[in-house]
Amino acid sequence: MIQHVVMDMDGVLYRGDHPLPGAVDALNTLRGRGGRVAFLTNNASRHREELAARLSRLGFACATDDVWGSAYITALYLSRHAPEARVFLVGTEGMRREMQEAGVEVVPTHEGATHVVAGLDMTITYEKLSHAHYAICSGATFIATNLDATFPDGPTTTTPGGGALVAALTTSTGATPLVIGKPQPTGLSLIAAAWGVSAGDMAVVGDRLDTDIAAANTFGCLSVLVLTGVSTRAEAERAGAKEKPGEVLESLAGLPAVLEDQGKSISRSGFIT
Ligand SMILES: [Mg+2]
Incomplete structure (x- = not known):
């Protein structure tokens, strides 16, 4: 079972001010069986504290340290x-x-x-x-x-x-x-290092092939596309290797079952920086 999950936010957990159906339950299921979840967003306009407060308000309880915005990642990179x-x-x-x-x-x-x-x-x-x-x-x-x-x-x-x-x-x-932001794998690399795991132990969930899925594939994680945001199933089927998702889900509700299955077969790249 894959226990380390990095999630995009908009189009995966919520749209506008509305949580997507099944998303809160899926997150609680993952955490309930011991999973760790980080939220990785290209949003650079808000401090992580603001991003975490917004997630929590929408029902996705989280701490500031669970959120990785691209302004924070850029700041870490520079430091x-x-x-x-x-x-x-x-x-x-x-x-x-x-x-x-x-x-x-x-x-x-x-x-x-x-x-x-x-x-x-x-x-x-x-x-x-x-x-x-x-x-x-x-x-x-x-x-x-x-x-x-x-x-x-x-x-x-x-x-x-x-x-x-x-x-x-x-x-x-x-x-x-x-x-610095997705599709570059810089954020995934920092999260893997913070967790002390390698890419093969992680899954990345996103709604965009050109950012979320590309970053996951570059880093060597299991990439999971959810069809609740920007990219469509037809686009996923047409995508080249770089943007091809490992799994496609109608919504986040299907994630716990997929992670249970995939953890048995995913290759271990051992890629960690
Ligand atoms: Mg998104």
Whole structure:
């Protein structure tokens, strides 16, 4: 049985302000038989405390440490790989707080910036974009928390996502960012290390082939697509190896049974970083 599960949030656990049918029960079943669950989201606009509070409000009880948002993952990455970084942010107060708590220095303008981190920023201004542009053109390392084109602001509507703001800087500077969020496996790697398990011991559940499933396949986990969000069964059937899910479920309700079966046969890659 696979006991370590990483779940995407939107389109897997809830849509808008409504938990998806069977999702709360599925989570409780996994935990009731000793499973560990982490929540991995590309959402970079909120601190983990806010993300955890929202999950708990919707019935998915969790602690701040169970939630891995891409702002937090980016902050951890910088604190480990560039501890001397001076970072200019295109991001929210939630992102700024993640950086500060991880000990990452944030600077107010392009002057002296060694890194630019860009993600979803609801208070974006031309001035902020210009500081980021100056810094990147002066040689600062360009990092994107994620490349999500859109942000779901309701059950059927979206607004521009972090990727849309990153694209403004990609266009103006010609630079290509280092991407931290899914489909990159950085978050999965950090979670595996925190749990002390390898990829073969983990399952990743998501609703998007191009982010959730791609990250899981790259890292070597069992990838499980649920059809309650963005990607469809037809898209899963057409997908190439990189985005092909190991399992496809109508909803999260089917997950406990699948993990029980799959744990017997999944290959062990031993991949852990
Ligand atoms: Mg999703």
